[in-house]
Amino acid sequence: MNFDLAAFRAEFAFFDQNPDWVYLDNAATMHKPAAVVAAETEFYQKFNANVHRGAHQLSQQATQLFEQSRDTVAAYVNARSREEIIWCSGATAALNQLAFGLMGSVLQPGDRVLISAMEHHANIVPWQFHCQQHGVQLDVIPLTVNHQLDLAEFKRLLALKPKVVSVTQVSNVLGHIQPVAEMVQLAKAAGALTIIDGAQGVLLQQPDMQQLDCDFYVFSGHKIYGPTGIGVLYGRQETLELLKPLLYGGEMIQQVSFSGTTLNQLPYRLEAGTPNIAGAVGLAAALRWLQQWDQSAIALHKQQLLKQLYEGLAQLPGIELLSQSSKNAGIIAFNIEGEHHSDVAALLDQQQIAVRAGSHCAMPLFAAMHKNGAVRLSLAPYNTEQEIVRTLLAIKQVLEILHG
Numbered sequence: 001m002n003f004d005l006a007a008f009r010a011e012f013a014f015f016d017q018n019p020d021w022v023y024l025d026n027a028a029t030m031h032k033p034a035a036v037v038a039a040e041t042e043f044y045q046k047f048n049a050n051v052h053r054g055a056h057q058l059s060q061q062a063t064q065l066f067e068q069s070r071d072t073v074a075a076y077v078n079a080r081s082r083e084e085i086i087w088c089s090g091a092t093a094a095l096n097q098l099a100f101g102l103m104g105s106v107l108q109p110g111d112r113v114l115i116s117a118m119e120h121h122a123n124i125v126p127w128q129f130h131c132q133q134h135g136v137q138l139d140v141i142p143l144t145v146n147h148q149l150d151l152a153e154f155k156r157l158l159a160l161k162p163k164v165v166s167v168t169q170v171s172n173v174l175g176h177i178q179p180v181a182e183m184v185q186l187a188k189a190a191g192a193l194t195i196i197d198g199a200q201g202v203l204l205q206q207p208d209m210q211q212l213d214c215d216f217y218v219f220s221g222h223k224i225y226g227p228t229g230i231g232v233l234y235g236r237q238e239t240l241e242l243l244k245p246l247l248y249g250g251e252m253i254q255q256v257s258f259s260g261t262t263l264n265q266l267p268y269r270l271e272a273g274t275p276n277i278a279g280a281v282g283l284a285a286a287l288r289w290l291q292q293w294d295q296s297a298i299a300l301h302k303q304q305l306l307k308q309l310y311e312g313l314a315q316l317p318g319i320e321l322l323s324q325s326s327k328n329a330g331i332i333a334f335n336i337e338g339e340h341h342s343d344v345a346a347l348l349d350q351q352q353i354a355v356r357a358g359s360h361c362a363m364p365l366f367a368a369m370h371k372n373g374a375v376r377l378s379l380a381p382y383n384t385e386q387e388i389v390r391t392l393l394a395i396k397q398v399l400e401i402l403h404g
């Protein structure tokens, strides 16, 4: 099937409203198709009520929509059961729940956790904080010279028998795709629980939890065409049972008295307070909408854009590319020699090219690369060839302004 880019792009009202902008900040958040906006709006207009606790039919209807959305996610990621899908506010919340929830249950003083130098701060700082509190050792997989995870070092660190391995599927700075399926198998063979940060990887292809075989997988709705404030913590039921809840109150409780409290069953045990009901409905709408499109055609289009952008940048003088183009999910980090990344981004902003500059919540990665930041261009399938041409021209102009 051919990819009808015009039809795909027409699904996003944002571009009609902002015809002069080129949006290349998709790794930060994506735009939402009409189906997602409509599903959220419809929820608030027709079905708004709190879930699970209401005696009235409206609440039962809202609960049904909310729980059907869980079924949609469970089917999308090929979970074994709906109980394996925990709603949360996003990847950050999920990773915080994991780092907190495994301490004291799985992780004891003297145990080890293994992460990588490529992680987003959300997969570093919760571990750092809780490991310190619990006397757990945090080890870090270093990078190769090509800014990939060093698999030889990974194997060496696995020999130290970490109890938990938590790594990203795709670098949010460089776009580099990591061999997580292979890493999961190696980590499991070494006896570790495995966590995959799928925030940037969830869009690579439809994730298959039974095939990937990890213990936990996390992602944010807003990076897969869904609303902000909703995300998913997938876990195998038996490993979810190991988690100590981070938050208490609401539907996660079965019985309370001052002599003690009994917690609810999964998935509710890990979902305290009123959830983001409309967000869950919106995320389910995003996944259903996405499945209507030919995934391989979408991926091919994005790869073509990446190639065009990468080759165009490589031809410009004074451009330092930090990303590699192979095994790349559609993100390019670069600098202009001798110039500050923020200046470059500001000059691009003046030409209505939306990019991101800085250390992208990945300071240890920049330390490993001996850089203090970069400009990041992140693509989505709704981007066009003409937009890449415009971006390259804009960067050329920035070069002229800065280097004369």
Ligand SMILES: Cc1ncc(COP(=O)(O)O)c(C=O)c1O
Residues within 6 Å of the ligand: 027, 028, 089, 090, 091, 092, 093, 120, 122, 123, 168, 170, 171, 172, 197, 199, 200, 220
């Ligand atoms: C790899 C990675 N992990 C985690 C996160 C955190 O996601 P969120 O801010 O949606 O919680 C991000 C966000 O950019 C990310 O790119």
